[in-house]
Amino acid sequence: QNLDINTFYQQLIYLSKVITGDEELDELIKFKIQKSLVNIVDFSKKMLKGKKGLMRNNMLSKVIDYSSRVVIISSPKMKLGTIGVPWSTLLVLYEPLFFFQLKKDTETYSAIKEFLKKNEEEELDLRDINNFAKDLNKNQDAIPLEFKNKVIKVLEKAIEGGSVIIKRDPVVGLKSWFSATPVILHSGRVAELSTLDLSPMGGDCDGDAILIAPLFSKEAKEEANNRLNPNKAKAKWLNPANYGGSVNYEIN
Numbered sequence: 001q002n003l004d005i006n007t008f009y010q011q012l013i014y015l016s017k018v019i020t021g022d023e024e025l026d027e028l029i030k031f032k033i034q035k036s037l038v039n040i041v042d043f044s045k046k047m048l049k050g051k052k053g054l055m056r057n058n059m060l061s062k063v064i065d066y067s068s069r070v071v072i073i074s075s076p077k078m079k080l081g082t083i084g085v086p087w088s089t090l091l092v093l094y095e096p097l098f099f100f101q102l103k104k105d106t107e108t109y110s111a112i113k114e115f116l117k118k119n120e121e122e123e124l125d126l127r128d129i130n131n132f133a134k135d136l137n138k139n140q141d142a143i144p145l146e147f148k149n150k151v152i153k154v155l156e157k158a159i160e161g162g163s164v165i166i167k168r169d170p171v172v173g174l175k176s177w178f179s180a181t182p183v184i185l186h187s188g189r190v191a192e193l194s195t196l197d198l199s200p201m202g203g204d205c206d207g208d209a210i211l212i213a214p215l216f217s218k219e220a221k222e223e224a225n226n227r228l229n230p231n232k233a234k235a236k237w238l239n240p241a242n243y244g245g246s247v248n249y250e251i252n
Contacts, residue, residue: 005043012036067213068092072168074205075192081231083166083180084192085212087152088140090159090184091133093214097158099129108150115143140187152184159184163221165228167211168201176201179228182214197230 015033019026068089078084091098102109102124109124116128135142143151164182171177178201185192191210193203215221225231 005040008036008040008043012040064211064213066093066095067211069209069211070189070191072191072193072198072203072205072208072210074195074198074203076195078183078192078194078197080194080196081180081229082183082194083164083197083212084183084185085164086140086185086188086191087148087155088133088136089189089191089212090155090182091129091136091151093164093182093212094155094158094162095126095129095133097162097216098155099124099126101154101157102129105150105154108154111147111150115147140189148186152186155184161221163215163224163229165213165215165224166201167213168203168208169211177228178230179215179224181229200230 012033015029015036019029070085070089075084085093102112112128112132113120113122113124116124116132118124118128140148159182162182163179166178166180168176178197180193180197191212198205215224
């Protein structure tokens with residue numbers, strides 16, 4: 001695309017320099033100049049409009065690093081204030097912390113290098129971990145069970161003491177957001193939420209998708225837990241107005 005717009009401008013500059021002063025010849029050159037200007041305007045319009053245009057794709061886009069959208073289901077096994085997340089999804093969410101813990105586990109580090117077909121002298125970086133996580137999100141069965149268990153063991157250390165923010169669209173109020181402690185699911189591709197947590201956010205198990213974003217700083221986790229986690233922010237969950245008055249339960 002850059003080559004196209006450069007070509008139009010080069011043509012415009014060239015035509016502007018070859019104006020001769022001959023009235024008949026210059027009329028033809030002016031026509032070509034006008035055509036070049038129209039091409040530039042048309043090209044600019046295409047760059048601006050649409051979902052992939054400059055405005056909506058870049059200036060108005062909402063991108064959150066280390067986040068994922070997953071389908072949510074209800075599970076009586078999940079405790080209040082926790083969320084079960086597939087292990088491959090947690091790899092994406094906690095890439096930096098997983099990489100930090102991975103460096104301490106030489107056996108798993110070497111196994112991932114071998115999986116990514118890296119030379120012995122090559123060192124892994126965050127880009128490699130990103131590619132590794134993407135591959136596993138496409139196919140969780142791409143690695144043997146023993147290798148998978150080693151990865152999950154490192155992941156357990158990475159998410160220790162972790163907290164995530166969960167958002168369900170459309171956001172209609174405080175009930176659309178809450179904080180939870182992530183729990184690793186060893187299989188599946190959907191997230192699991194306590195039945196009691198699902199109702200306040202308006203979930204009805206018909207394919208609802210949520211955004212999950214991890215919190216990394218101590219301050220962010222403390223604030224989210226104190227204000228949005230049902231185990232600590234009891235006022236939100238005990239107020240029937242926050243979920244339409246249709247569900248009532250108490251936290252002991």
